Amino acid sequence: MGPSGAGKTSLLEAIAGLRRATGRIAVPGETLLDSAAGVDLPAEKRRIGYVPQDSLLFPHLTVEDNVRFGLAKNGPAAARLFDEVVGILEIGDLLPRYPATLSGGERQRVALARALATRPRLLLLDEPLAALDVALRGRILPYLLRVRDEMRIPFLYVTHNAGEALLLARAVLLLREGRVLASGPVGDVLAAHRVETVDPSASFDNIFDGVLERAPEGDGVGRLATPRGTVLLVPVDPSFPLGRAVFSVAPEDVLLSVRPLEGISARNVFEGIVAGVDRFPSDAIVHVTAGDLAWRAHLTAGSVKDLGLAPGRRVWIAVKTQAFRRLR
Amino acid sequence: MTREDFSILLLTLRVASISTLVILPLGVAAGWALSRGRGAVKQIAETILALPLVLPPTAVGLLLLEMLRRSGPIGRLLDRAGVEVLFTWKAVALATAVMSFPLLVRPVRAAFAEVDPRLLGVARSLGQGRFSVFRRVALPLAWRGILAGAVLAFSRALGEFGATILVAGNIPGRTQTLALAIFHRTQIGQDGSALRLVGVVVALAFLAILATETLERRRSRSAGAPA
Numbered sequence: 001m002g003p004s005g006a007g008k009t010s011l012l013e014a015i016a017g018l019r020r021a022t023g024r025i026a027v028p029g030e031t032l033l034d035s036a037a038g039v040d041l042p043a044e045k046r047r048i049g050y051v052p053q054d055s056l057l058f059p060h061l062t063v064e065d066n067v068r069f070g071l072a073k074n075g076p077a078a079a080r081l082f083d084e085v086v087g088i089l090e091i092g093d094l095l096p097r098y099p100a101t102l103s104g105g106e107r108q109r110v111a112l113a114r115a116l117a118t119r120p121r122l123l124l125l126d127e128p129l130a131a132l133d134v135a136l137r138g139r140i141l142p143y144l145l146r147v148r149d150e151m152r153i154p155f156l157y158v159t160h161n162a163g164e165a166l167l168l169a170r171a172v173l174l175l176r177e178g179r180v181l182a183s184g185p186v187g188d189v190l191a192a193h194r195v196e197t198v199d200p201s202a203s204f205d206n207i208f209d210g211v212l213e214r215a216p217e218g219d220g221v222g223r224l225a226t227p228r229g230t231v232l233l234v235p236v237d238p239s240f241p242l243g244r245a246v247f248s249v250a251p252e253d254v255l256l257s258v259r260p261l262e263g264i265s266a267r268n269v270f271e272g273i274v275a276g277v278d279r280f281p282s283d284a285i286v287h288v289t290a291g292d293l294a295w296r297a298h299l300t301a302g303s304v305k306d307l308g309l310a311p312g313r314r315v316w317i318a319v320k321t322q323a324f325r326r327l328r
Numbered sequence: 329m330t331r332e333d334f335s336i337l338l339l340t341l342r343v344a345s346i347s348t349l350v351i352l353p354l355g356v357a358a359g360w361a362l363s364r365g366r367g368a369v370k371q372i373a374e375t376i377l378a379l380p381l382v383l384p385p386t387a388v389g390l391l392l393l394e395m396l397r398r399s400g401p402i403g404r405l406l407d408r409a410g411v412e413v414l415f416t417w418k419a420v421a422l423a424t425a426v427m428s429f430p431l432l433v434r435p436v437r438a439a440f441a442e443v444d445p446r447l448l449g450v451a452r453s454l455g456q457g458r459f460s461v462f463r464r465v466a467l468p469l470a471w472r473g474i475l476a477g478a479v480l481a482f483s484r485a486l487g488e489f490g491a492t493i494l495v496a497g498n499i500p501g502r503t504q505t506l507a508l509a510i511f512h513r514t515q516i517g518q519d520g521s522a523l524r525l526v527g528v529v530v531a532l533a534f535l536a537i538l539a540t541e542t543l544e545r546r547r548s549r550s551a552g553a554p555a
Contacts, residue, residue, distance in 0.1 A: 013449075016449075016453050017452070017453070018446075018449040018452070018453065042452070042457075043449065043452040043453050044452045044453070044454075044455050044456055044457050045455075046453070047455070048453060049453065049454075050449075050450060050453040052446065052450065056444070056446055056447050056450045058447065058451075058465060059469070060468045060469055069451070069454050069456075069464070070454030070455045070456065114454065115453075115454070118454050118455050
């Protein structure tokens, strides 16, 4: 993570061998680059999968030929690997199509499948969701989780989005101006460097995990019980299983009030305390603690001023059920 | 068309085809190198390649003649190998090849330059060596530009006059191409038969331009992706 221009993409390109670099880059069992020792493995020998932000599919090849591009020639092992990545990323129906006819989300899945088909030892993902709108992000994330958990391929993931980091990563590396500013467990680094990680143009989603149950409130609504007992009313799709689930809600969809809320249509209303305010020139992210949950609300600078929002202030949060999106 | 006209047309087509086929791989390699290279070396190479476009063709012909004559640097080697070039169809092919080479290289270079270098980087990260990346990504994405360059070079070869007449002369049945024959016939006062050949040349040029335009239009419409 890190602000624009911090060197995130350059770092990935250096690891992939697509950019000249000096220093030392090693993966368990092999040194990829060691300027002092004169080692510089060419990109094609590094076995590192690279998924750029804009997919970069080969426009002259079908989806199938894109995925097969780096696949070792024929043989039953190659066929199995091909079937596995096509299955995990659910691109079977797309195979005969050309990239120009795919949506942004489909392209990213194909780019991911193409990289996985080479059985890389490490996957580099450069803001794979940045080009997608918020609704689509929620649909791609489960595929990334499957790659991580089913194929057991480690990845380095560049993002501006704290929610994605919390959901996907074990550790985070925070860059600024080409240097490592902080590294460590995701929660710790994000808590200590909140402002550094926020790109005003990127959404800073609220992520909640818990156990999903069908609710007595009626069809299409479920109850998500968080580990410490807060219950959120969320939309449910009949095709998704109940049980362990993760939902996100965009900070734009979190409303704040300085008076108790009554007679409001939003079904999730909680009383909380402002924990902090990250100010930007025209807007702000307000952090609110309510029971066991931490919320982030995206407000204009004017609202923050008019409501007198400052740490310690008592507020009420309101979120519509339909504002929640299921991540898994 | 008389029998003689027809044999002139055949000779012209044959020589232009051979010339284009010979320079095609060289032009693709040069276009690729120029599209990837940078700095002073590239500038100098581009300038040398563009020379035949701006020099009078007769000047290029004279330079070729000097190199190919028996006492010249290349002529001596050819003589030792027992190969006769000057004033044969081979000299016509050589003159047209040199004159049309820059016209081939320019569109080829432009087509390769349009290929996103990051696409080539991704191909390498998928385990493909440089040649494989060239063959499987760069070449298929640039093929329309390559074809357009080949058509352009072929058309130039059909009409080459100045360099050809110096290295190959104007020998009916051996080195007399359409362009040379038109000149020759007007010189001896056979304007009518010269005009007949002009008709043939116009038809050929029409077809060549039509082919190029069609390719160009298809290239810009699909932006490299097959429909």
